[in-house]
Amino acid sequence: MMIPQFKYYRPKSLNELKNILGELQDSSRILAGGTDIVPGFIQESQRFTAISNLIDINHISDLKVIKIIDGYISIGSAVTFSEITKNELIKKSFPLLVKAAQTLGSLQIRNKATIVGNFVNNAPCADSVPPLLVYDASIKITSPENERIISLNEFLLTPYETQLNKNECVTEIRIPILKNNFIGDFYKLGRRSAVSISRITLAFLLLEEDKIIKEFRIASGAITPIGKRFYELESSSICKEVNSETFMEIASKLGEQILKTTGLRWSTSYKLPVVQQMLYQLLEKNIGTRSE
Amino acid sequence: MNINFKLNGKETTFNLTKNKRLIDLLREDLNLTGTKEGCSIGECGACTVIINGKAVNSCLVLAQQVDECEVITVEGLAEGDKLTELQKNFLKYGAIQCGFCTPGMLMSAYALFLENPTPSEEEVKTAIEGNLCRCTGYKPIIQAITAISKQ
Numbered sequence: 001m002m003i004p005q006f007k008y009y010r011p012k013s014l015n016e017l018k019n020i021l022g023e024l025q026d027s028s029r030i031l032a033g034g035t036d037i038v039p040g041f042i043q044e045s046q047r048f049t050a051i052s053n054l055i056d057i058n059h060i061s062d063l064k065v066i067k068i069i070d071g072y073i074s075i076g077s078a079v080t081f082s083e084i085t086k087n088e089l090i091k092k093s094f095p096l097l098v099k100a101a102q103t104l105g106s107l108q109i110r111n112k113a114t115i116v117g118n119f120v121n122n123a124p125c126a127d128s129v130p131p132l133l134v135y136d137a138s139i140k141i142t143s144p145e146n147e148r149i150i151s152l153n154e155f156l157l158t159p160y161e162t163q164l165n166k167n168e169c170v171t172e173i174r175i176p177i178l179k180n181n182f183i184g185d186f187y188k189l190g191r192r193s194a195v196s197i198s199r200i201t202l203a204f205l206l207l208e209e210d211k212i213i214k215e216f217r218i219a220s221g222a223i224t225p226i227g228k229r230f231y232e233l234e235s236s237s238i239c240k241e242v243n244s245e246t247f248m249e250i251a252s253k254l255g256e257q258i259l260k261t262t263g264l265r266w267s268t269s270y271k272l273p274v275v276q277q278m279l280y281q282l283l284e285k286n287i288g289t290r291s292e
Numbered sequence: 293m294n295i296n297f298k299l300n301g302k303e304t305t306f307n308l309t310k311n312k313r314l315i316d317l318l319r320e321d322l323n324l325t326g327t328k329e330g331c332s333i334g335e336c337g338a339c340t341v342i343i344n345g346k347a348v349n350s351c352l353v354l355a356q357q358v359d360e361c362e363v364i365t366v367e368g369l370a371e372g373d374k375l376t377e378l379q380k381n382f383l384k385y386g387a388i389q390c391g392f393c394t395p396g397m398l399m400s401a402y403a404l405f406l407e408n409p410t411p412s413e414e415e416v417k418t419a420i421e422g423n424l425c426r427c428t429g430y431k432p433i434i435q436a437i438t439a440i441s442k443q
Contacts, residue, residue: 003311008293008356031354038313038352039333056357082346106422107400109334111346112353194421195335 022144028053129227130203300368337423347403366395389427
């Protein structure tokens with residue numbers, strides 16, 4: 001049970017951060033909330049024990065900001081989940097994200113953990129990922145030489161692996177504000193409500209017009225290897241009538257898509273019918289009863 | 293690295309010669325053993341302290357991170373022998389069994405009152421959702437905290 005003897009850096013500005021990233025050749029990591037890294041040291045996780053430089057970004061004021069820019073909301077990479085749950089802009093525009101943020105970990109965790117850290121760590125069960133995916137979030141990555149913006153969906157590769165290079169830091173999430181009146185929900189299934197590792201998470205957004213589905217977005221977490229959008233299912237749902245039969249068909253297809261992704265697992269016989277029922281009930285609850 | 297921080301109201305400087313967690317700095321170097329270590333991975337809340345007004349798990353914080361911060365531990369609640377109302381209520385309602393979770397529970401409750409002087413029972417439950425009581429004596433704990441809200 002040892003904390004490695006990494007070198008600790010604490011840049012005060014983005015420029016200073018870039019300089020540090022440029023100078024360091026050794027294995028370095030960004031420290032934001034630290035709620036994955038610090039227990040990772042204690043558990044001697046191989047993902048963290050070899051860190052030789054730790055760069056604490058919590059003192060860069062530009063990264064603590066939540067703001068509106070040209071039709072999207074920008075969230076800095078040092079913004080915590082507690083700050084997300086209290087922000088009026090986010091509450092108004094991204095209720096699914098707030099719901100996921102409120103149920104994540106415990107208050108103590110939410111007071112430290114950052115939303116960017118949640119997907120940079122890219123655990124299969126990262127609660128904020130499915131909502132960010134259905135909101136079509138993109139991210140800004142800064143390196144000493146340049147900046148790049150890519151979609152979150154592209155950024156996430158495999159469990160605990162992302163497109164982030166060694167000399168890079170995610171500095172911002174950008175979530176486009178929805179122009180239309182989408183209905184949506186987030187649901188988390190865990191063994192208890194707090195400090196729980198999610199077994200299944202689902203996030204969906206649906207746009208209906210005259211009882212017809214105009215747009216549908218759905219993403220899952222925990223039940224798939226990483227947070228995942230189901231584009232095929234989304235496009236096949238468009239133009240369908242909004243009714244229980246359609247909901248049942250979508251829910252059933254979601255199960256098929258998940259099975260395609262994961263193959264048979266020991267937990268499949270339990271989880272598959274549960275996830276199908278979860279989505280069916282979510283759609284009925286949010287849209288079905290509303291349209292009657 | 294020298295870390296300068298306000299600890300239980302007192303300006304404190306510590307010369308950190310090796311990397312460690314805040315909980316180790318508190319317990320081993322500063323002899324503040326009121327903060328307990330349970331799970332070491334942020335699940336039990338026994339090590340809860342307050343940093344800049346917010347409850348956090350001190351097992352998930354590096355000592356370097358409290359530089360320039362204000363930290364309150366359970367030792368910072370009472371003034372000498374004079375307990376706070378919150379601590380008195382824990383005694384009055386029998387909110388202590390084995391006592392291991394008590395410092396963490398007190399700190400989570402104290403952080404709640406810093407932000408909201410009159411929390412509802414639901415808000416009390418959310419504030420302590422990250423604090424595990426292995427004796428399962430949650431009811432008197434919730435009563436002891438909620439009673440302050442009514443006072």
